[in-house]
Amino acid sequence: MLELKLESKAYDRRVLGPLEFRIEPGQRLALVGPSGCGKTTLLNIIAGLDSDYTGTRRVQREDLLIAYMFQEPRLLPWRTVAQNLVLAGTGEASVDAALAEVGLHDVAHLYPRQLSLGMARRVALARALAIKPDLLLLDEPLVSLDPPTAGQLRQLLKALLAERPWLSMVLVSHDPVDAQELADSWLSLEPKNERVLLPSEEKTASAG
Amino acid sequence: MISRLRDYLLVIAILGVAWQLIAAWLNDPLLPAPGQVLAVLGSELERGALLHHLLVTLRRVAIAFLFAMLLGTLLGWYMGRYRQANRWGDPLLVLFLNLPALVLIILLYVWMGLVESAAVLAVILNKVPNVAVTIREGARSLDPQLEQMAQAYRFNLRRRVLDLWLPQLFPYLMGAMRSGLALIWKIVLVVELLGRSDGIGFQLHQAFQIFDVAAILAYSFSFILVVQLIEWLLLQPLERSARRWQTEEEPRHA
Numbered sequence: 529m530l531e532l533k534l535e536s537k538a539y540d541r542r543v544l545g546p547l548e549f550r551i552e553p554g555q556r557l558a559l560v561g562p563s564g565c566g567k568t569t570l571l572n573i574i575a576g577l578d579s580d581y582t583g584t585r586r587v588q589r590e591d592l593l594i595a596y597m598f599q600e601p602r603l604l605p606w607r608t609v610a611q612n613l614v615l616a617g618t619g620e621a622s623v624d625a626a627l628a629e630v631g632l633h634d635v636a637h638l639y640p641r642q643l644s645l646g647m648a649r650r651v652a653l654a655r656a657l658a659i660k661p662d663l664l665l666l667d668e669p670l671v672s673l674d675p676p677t678a679g680q681l682r683q684l685l686k687a688l689l690a691e692r693p694w695l696s697m698v699l700v701s702h703d704p705v706d707a708q709e710l711a712d713s714w715l716s717l718e719p720k721n722e723r724v725l726l727p728s729e730e731k732t733a734s735a736g
Numbered sequence: 737m738i739s740r741l742r743d744y745l746l747v748i749a750i751l752g753v754a755w756q757l758i759a760a761w762l763n764d765p766l767l768p769a770p771g772q773v774l775a776v777l778g779s780e781l782e783r784g785a786l787l788h789h790l791l792v793t794l795r796r797v798a799i800a801f802l803f804a805m806l807l808g809t810l811l812g813w814y815m816g817r818y819r820q821a822n823r824w825g826d827p828l829l830v831l832f833l834n835l836p837a838l839v840l841i842i843l844l845y846v847w848m849g850l851v852e853s854a855a856v857l858a859v860i861l862n863k864v865p866n867v868a869v870t871i872r873e874g875a876r877s878l879d880p881q882l883e884q885m886a887q888a889y890r891f892n893l894r895r896r897v898l899d900l901w902l903p904q905l906f907p908y909l910m911g912a913m914r915s916g917l918a919l920i921w922k923i924v925l926v927v928e929l930l931g932r933s934d935g936i937g938f939q940l941h942q943a944f945q946i947f948d949v950a951a952i953l954a955y956s957f958s959f960i961l962v963v964q965l966i967e968w969l970l971l972q973p974l975e976r977s978a979r980r981w982q983t984e985e986e987p988r989h990a
């Protein structure tokens with residue numbers, strides 16, 4: 529579905545690469561590494577938002593729909609929750625359903641600054657799922673939440689993913705627990721130049 | 737709101753009383769008392785002259801304001817967003833910012849003749865650089881994270897303009913409009929004084945020639961009042977509705 533051969537990505541210094549993997553329909557891939565190792569950078573490349581790297585990115589279909597849940601909720605602060613969803617491509621009529629799916633009620637008319645971080649994350653998740661993507665990118669979806677809230681959101685993510693077996697996912701996290709719970713294969717991004725390949729993903733991911 | 741209005745009126749009243757006292761003490765025709773100015777205001781209003789010249793000036797201000805905002809916003813936007821545009825535009829901007837308004841007015845009158853288009857163009861060219869500089873600042877401070885979000889969710893141009901860029905540029909636009917209005921009407925008066933035969937500036941010129949200070953003050957105050965009304969009835973409501981997302985009830989946490 530999506531294939532990335534990344535030779536190198538550098539800002540002032542080299543951040544990523546070489547690195548290579550393929551994402552198949554329904555595959556759940558986790559990329560785990562400590563803060564600052566280039567996880568967000570990698571997701572931006574996968575999403576097609578950053579094309580300033582050496583390597584190739586191939587998508588099977590040009591209209592492959594990718595939904596990106598950023599590390600920060602990135603809702604437009606001057607638009608209500610409902611407007612934020614509609615702007616991203618949700619139908620007006622399905623806003624309430626999309627919010628209900630992530631466990632939110634009576635928030636459609638609120639502005640993002642009236643939400644807690646946990647709620648804003650859920651809205652961002654609703655926005656990502658509402659466009660009915662083929663591939664879902666999650667950037668540290670549980671970071672900076674208190675443990676109970678993080679636990680709830682993890683369960684929610686698990687349930688929503690289970691309902692959509694065709695949906696592919698790439699999750700990046702600094703926390704191996706997230707990867708174990710939500711993904712079926714994982715790739716470890718080490719800050720140094722070696723990249724460890726774990727036995728679970730030999731077929732689909734390889735690092736070199 | 738009510739208490740703001742009360743303070744406003746209080747300041748005006750204090751200034752009025754002080755003026756009255758000084759005028760009474762000097763007893764000089766060159767400083768007429770507030771009552772005399774009001775009397776002139778009334779009689780000019782009755783004659784129809786005040787309204788006529790007021791509308792003429794207001795029309796020039798409106799046209800110049802509209803075009804200066806439009807051109808300045810586009811220019812500032814491109815200069816803020818594209819480095820190459822900034823490299824080309826910046827020397828021009830510095831030149832026009834430092835060119836005295838009077839020089840531009842005189843040159844355009846000399847080149848184009850004492851015509852309406854020269855007058856309005858002179859005002860526009862005087863204001864565009866200020867607007868451009870303000871908007872350029874705004875265009876540079878756009879949030880790159882939201883930009884990425886808009887790209888990821890495939891916002892079309894219309895949504896980018898209306899939902900992503902305009903709300904971020906709004907404070908800068910508001911600033912440009914405020915300072916724009918204040919500057920433009922002052923330049924319009926100069927333009928009228930130098931080369932038009934109607935408008936407040938022309939009337940001030942007439943009054944100046946016979947040292948009619950009461951008329952000078954009457955015409956000036958009438959226009960200040962108009963600008964103040966524009967601020968109250970147009971700019972402030974606009975600002976309030978655009979800032980609603982910041983002022984809605986305090987954050988709610990679940």
Ligand SMILES: Nc1ncnc2c1ncn2[C@@H]1O[C@H](COP(=O)(O)OP(=O)(O)O)[C@@H](O)[C@H]1O
Nearest residue numbers: 539540543561562563564565566567568569570
């Ligand atoms: N726009 C940028 N310009 C320069 N350096 C950057 C930029 N974005 C990220 N970096 C650097 O690249 C590295 C990886 O960043 P990032 O992908 O955000 O890491 P992670 O998401 O894993 O915490 C960091 O050292 C960061 O300082």
Ligand SMILES: [Mg+2]
Nearest residue numbers: 567568569599
């Ligand atoms: Mg990150």
